[in-house]
Amino acid sequence: GLYLFRDAIGEAGAGTVPIRIDDHGAVVADLENTIAAAVLLTPAHHFPHGVPLHPTRRTQALDWAKRTKNYVLEDDYDGEFRYDRQPIGSMQGLDPDRVVYLGSVSKSLSPVLRLGWMVLPDSLIDPVLAAAGGQQFYVNAIDQLTMADFIESGHYDKHIRRMRNSYRHRRDALTATLADLDVEISGLSAGLHALIRLPDGTEHEAIRRAADAGIALSGLALLRHPDATAETPHQDGVVVSFGTPADHEFNAALDALHDVLAAVSR
Structure with a gap:
């Protein structure tokens, strides 16, 4: 897994425990042996192994989150770029109450833009805004409006293709x-x-x-x-x-x- 995630989680005062990886992606059954409150996954394209998370594993992870009242953090960092397979749907669409969907334009456009997003369960919106420092008025509105127009006009899809x-x-x-x-x-x-x-x-x-x-x-x-x-x-x-x-x-x-x-x- 990406060490930057471990560093960020550690700086926030939390710890991380590893789970295994095989040809079907993260071995989510390992979660049963942890006291983790959330699991961070890259289900569309594992980093660094590159495999998608098997549908059975996706179901297992969502069942674990629902049963334990924990969360799945779904990092879709490069899901736009697929070559030899059909698009893989997000886990967030299967259980919006238990999955936090994370994305950005760092791969599709440029990391210089510093544009990213989280699709949050309703119960996490206020706590996340508070942790981030309020309503985020300091985020560059021009860049966001330009990106919105880029998407709505269809030019973003053309760029991705x-x-x-x-x-x-x-x-x-x-x-x-x-x-x-x-x-x-x-x-x-x-x-x-x-x-x-x-x-x-x-x-x-x-x-x-x-x-x-x-x-x-x-x-x-x-x-x-x-x-x-x-x-x-x-x-x-x-x-x-x-x-x-x-x-x-x-x-x-x-x-x-x-x-x-x-x-x-x-």
Whole structure:
């Protein structure tokens, strides 16, 4: 999971406990063994593994929240970008009283805009507003009104379709460039990142070599919860954000990445 979430939750005075991940997404059955008051999920596209949360797991998570009167925090950080599958509906639509839906334009437009939103259960609206500092009058109204017009006019949908096609080509170029290497690439059916599994003991070397080549990679070690148990052994791998480089730098970045991974694979 994303370490930034753990840091933010910790700074708010709460703690986090890990649950496992497998080919069907988060193992939500692990919630039964915790005293957690909420679970944070990326059900449309798990970060970093890239798998969608299986429908059965979605039902289990909602049943847990309803039975325990807890909450599901649904982070839909890049659900607009899907390539080889149909759209996945939000969990919030299944139980609006128990799910907090989180989204932003950081992936679809730019993180510079600082525009995000929460779709809250009625019972949480006042407490969240109070915790955020009141009615948020200091949020840039011009940016919000411009975004609303962008959506209502249909131009936002057109932009998403155009960028989805562009990122699909980037994804395909990534897999083609690395096709001759003995590495496993996953999480490619949606989103703007890919997970590349590496031979044991090579993750740190890959990140170091990539930095020397001007490429920023995140390792799985950074994303592993510090309280993860021995039953979930560390796997070496790096997260490649193929949506990040500028167009004029993309091909050179791919070639440099290939050289880095070829070196560590040997």
